[in-house]
Amino acid sequence: MLLTFDLDGVVMKNPFSTGVFPEVTRRIGEKTGLSHQQILEPIIAEARSRMALGKMVDAYNWDEIVSLVARRLGFTEPIDIAALVRRFSVPGHIYVYPEVPETLEFLRSVNHNLVVLTNGFRKYQLPVLQALGVADFFDAIFTPEVSGTAKPHREFFLQPQKRYPGPHIHVGDMIIHDIMGANQVGATSVWVCHDLPPSVAALPIRERTSHAQMEELVSRGIQRDLNASDYSGLTIASCMPGFVIRSFGELVDVVGMLTQC
Ligand SMILES: [Mg+2]
Known part of the structure; x- marks a missing residue:
């Protein structure tokens, strides 16, 4: 995958x-x-x-x-x-989020293709990944200056799909860039929401996106985008994630569910 x-x-x-x-x-x-x-x-x-x-x-x-x-x-x-x-890629200015190294290591060990899809140029992002010791977990890095496009545009998501055909999961924290972007190319979108309200987080992962509060959370996520007003045709439905997780480690459960079915 x-x-x-x-x-x-x-x-x-x-x-x-x-x-x-x-x-x-x-x-x-x-x-x-x-x-x-x-x-x-x-x-x-x-x-x-x-x-x-x-x-x-x-x-x-x-x-x-x-x-x-x-x-x-x-x-x-x-x-x-x-x-x-x-x-400035030194402790105090950069950090890796909790559960990231061990989760990437596990996903790699079970032969998934792990690919970076970031709007930051390679020369700004790779030194940080290297300093944090996680660069080598990834098979490839897709960035705008090489791809000629960026999130949330379809073309940017299609490039890794072409290189690694098959089921695709995209993991991100921005509703328009990551979730809407992934949804429009048929990828399963996973929203990392570190401040997920306890009432939603308490539910099993597969039930969270049905929670009554989700529409409000997604709507707030849309407003957080720097240029939300540029995307006039947006609907809550087109921005609804496939899954929402509050920590990176929960990704293992999402991937588990998707590999079983
Ligand atoms: Mg982000």
Whole structure:
């Protein structure tokens, strides 16, 4: 079976929020007198505007986005974002989510194909996976700058399907990018929701998505998307996950159920 994985919020925490962006705004701030927020806001706005224009690869090109915004703010020194990612890929700035290494190790041992499907460029994501010691569990890594597309677009999900034909499970934490994206290509979507309400989490895994609270949870998940308004045709049904889990280790039960039937 093919299992594709979102990384951020599922497998790992990356160093952008605590290391990379604070360092970028510190450097630019020293020269321009602008605050962290005054520098970060236009950086995020530039990424969102690229997404809104459908430039799905450019929207994740942080080296290009940061250098463009820095120049607009009057800062002309080069900033190497990939180098900063490597520098901050240390404890305190990155971590692997609980139960991830042992779960990946188990799934690999029973011969599933484990594939990364992330909107982060390879040069930003691989150093983090390597520093956390989990890079070698994966058979392949699909990223926007290589694939020419990104989540939630169908084409991005179809590329690993073509390479590894057969049943496909996608695991992610973002409702539009991961769940709607996977649903539209016939993959079984698994939503990792770390703050799943106890009333839903108490149910057996196969019954959770029938819980009355799920529509509200999915609706809130849609709103959390940076550019939710760009996806006007969305319905709750198209964004309803096949399964919802609160910890990575529960994935073993989901895969078990799907392999039996
Ligand atoms: Mg994510």
